[in-house]
Amino acid sequence: MPRTIPEQAIQAMLKREEALFTQRNPISKQLSEDAARNWLKGVPMHWMVDWGTPFPLFIARANGVDVTDADGNHYIDFCLGDTGAMFGHSPPAVVDALQREGANGFTTMMPSPDAAVVGKLLEDRFGLPCWQVTATASDANRAVIKWCRAITGRKKILVFNHCYHGAVDDTYVTIDGGTPHADPALIGEVRDLTQFTKVVEFNDIPALEKALADRDVACVLAEPIMTNVGMVLADDGYHSALRELTRRTGTLLIIDETHCMSSGPGGYTREYGLEPDGMVLGKPIAGGIPAAVYGFTQGVTDRIRKFLETRTPGHSGIGTTLSGSKIQLALMRAVLENYFTAEAFGPLVALAKRLEKGIADVIIKHGVAWHVVRVGARVEFMCTPDRPRNGGEAARVIHRPVDEAVHHYLLNRGVIVTPFHNMMLICPATTEAHVNQLVEGLDRCLTELMG
Numbered sequence: 010m011p012r013t014i015p016e017q018a019i020q021a022m023l024k025r026e027e028a029l030f031t032q033r034n035p036i037s038k039q040l041s042e043d044a045a046r047n048w049l050k051g052v053p054m055h056w057m058v059d060w061g062t063p064f065p066l067f068i069a070r071a072n073g074v075d076v077t078d079a080d081g082n083h084y085i086d087f088c089l090g091d092t093g094a095m096f097g098h099s100p101p102a103v104v105d106a107l108q109r110e111g112a113n114g115f116t117t118m119m120p121s122p123d124a125a126v127v128g129k130l131l132e133d134r135f136g137l138p139c140w141q142v143t144a145t146a147s148d149a150n151r152a153v154i155k156w157c158r159a160i161t162g163r164k165k166i167l168v169f170n171h172c173y174h175g176a177v178d179d180t181y182v183t184i185d186g187g188t189p190h191a192d193p194a195l196i197g198e199v200r201d202l203t204q205f206t207k208v209v210e211f212n213d214i215p216a217l218e219k220a221l222a223d224r225d226v227a228c229v230l231a232e233p234i235m236t237n238v239g240m241v242l243a244d245d246g247y248h249s250a251l252r253e254l255t256r257r258t259g260t261l262l263i264i265d266e267t268h269c270m271s272s273g274p275g276g277y278t279r280e281y282g283l284e285p286d287g288m289v290l291g292k293p294i295a296g297g298i299p300a301a302v303y304g305f306t307q308g309v310t311d312r313i314r315k316f317l318e319t320r321t322p323g324h325s326g327i328g329t330t331l332s333g334s335k336i337q338l339a340l341m342r343a344v345l346e347n348y349f350t351a352e353a354f355g356p357l358v359a360l361a362k363r364l365e366k367g368i369a370d371v372i373i374k375h376g377v378a379w380h381v382v383r384v385g386a387r388v389e390f391m392c393t394p395d396r397p398r399n400g401g402e403a404a405r406v407i408h409r410p411v412d413e414a415v416h417h418y419l420l421n422r423g424v425i426v427t428p429f430h431n432m433m434l435i436c437p438a439t440t441e442a443h444v445n446q447l448v449e450g451l452d453r454c455l456t457e458l459m460g
């Protein structure tokens with residue numbers, strides 16, 4: 010019988026770790042007080058306070074997996090900017106490209122010679138022939154939704170319960186409690202989103218079939234596995250059912266690979282042979298400098314070209330000025346040539362397997378009701394005995410206090426795990442010693458929690 014962690018032990022650890030965090034970080038504390046006047050919530054992005062520490066950690070430097078805070082404390086980073094730094098902080102090939110190209114202009118509103126090369130690399134790695142650049146994955150998802158609505162003439166989209174595709178209002182609909190409703194956390198949206206967005210649970214084929222039957226859905230926007238509510242894997246056969254149902258109903262299938270690019274050099278799509286109509290690649294595509302891309306099949310591209318012939322030129326609602334810039338292309342080229350390769354991914358996956366095994370052994374040793382999953386270089390432990398099959402189930406079992414207690418314990422001992430859930434990513438700079446330090450930290454943390 011798996012053991013549950015006593016609630017008192019979690020609360021006691023949180024209290025102890027908060028005190029230790031404050032003691033370890035006097036300069037970050039001072040910086041947070043200095044920044045408080047001029048930044049909303051004292052930080053340049055308001056969600057930066059959501060790590061749950063008494064005040065934010067201010068970071069002075071980050072190289073490879075080594076992150077140094079303003080007080081000079083060092084950390085091994087398994088969060089890696091929540092995938093933005095998937096190939097390590099300041100990866101050498103990207104730094105070289107920056108040094109080489111940085112003096113040659115950042116943005117001109119015209120394409121650079123790298124455009125043809127990067128387009129070819131994208132097709133070679135990810136399999137789709139036609140691409141566009143944006144500044145963020147959120148922008149890419151918004152653009153893709155617009156194209157899909159435009160060429161199908163259908164108003165609705167479909168997403169999975171508790172998905173996250175970035176700051177894309179159309180996707181903020183949940184079905185907790187049975188009826189669809191807009192996520193109450195969403196700010197400033199005046200439309201009734203449930204009129205335009207259908208939502209079903211991941212892995213629920215009958216619900217998907219029913220939702221697509223009216224043939225009024227322009228596209229399904231899906232992560233291939235859910236990665237923003239713990240990690241929810243696709244059941245065997247789910248992707249073929251998803252593809253078959255979308256094809257049968259004339260619905261476009263868009264795979265958001267923003268996080269799943271860590272699955273392999275062609276993302277999850279190539280690794281598992283998916284056949285999407287469109288794809289979004291975000292965060293790490295330019296090594297962590299703002300850039301994302303979206304791509305379409307030849308069939309979709311032909312429909313877009315035809316659609317554009319019927320349009321008066323002008324603002325399309327799809328931008329933005331800094332997208333497709335010279336520097337983005339130069340950095341994407343460096344990332345695609347050097348890191349999205351089978352040679353680069355091999356060691357990452359091997360080390361991720363070690364981490365998965367190490368955590369599984371710690372879970373068994375302590376008999377706690379947890380489990381661990383891995384896809385490619387991405388590992389996640391969840392503080393529940395069974396793997397959730399969909400977002401609704403995952404959201405119900407996620408226990409923020411225990412996650413936070415573990416994160417803060419590890420943070421105070423020099424290990425960073427992704428906040429809001431328990432994701433750990435392996436990058437080229439991660440070593441076996443780093444993995445061991447994380448596993449040993451988790452072991453000691455559980456020893457304290459279980460008394």
Ligand code: PMP
Pocket residue numbers: 091145146147148150173174175176232237265266267268291292
């Ligand atoms: N898609 C997915 C699957 C994501 O996880 C995220 C961000 N976590 C995004 C899109 C949006 O990325 P960005 O915040 O860089 O726009």
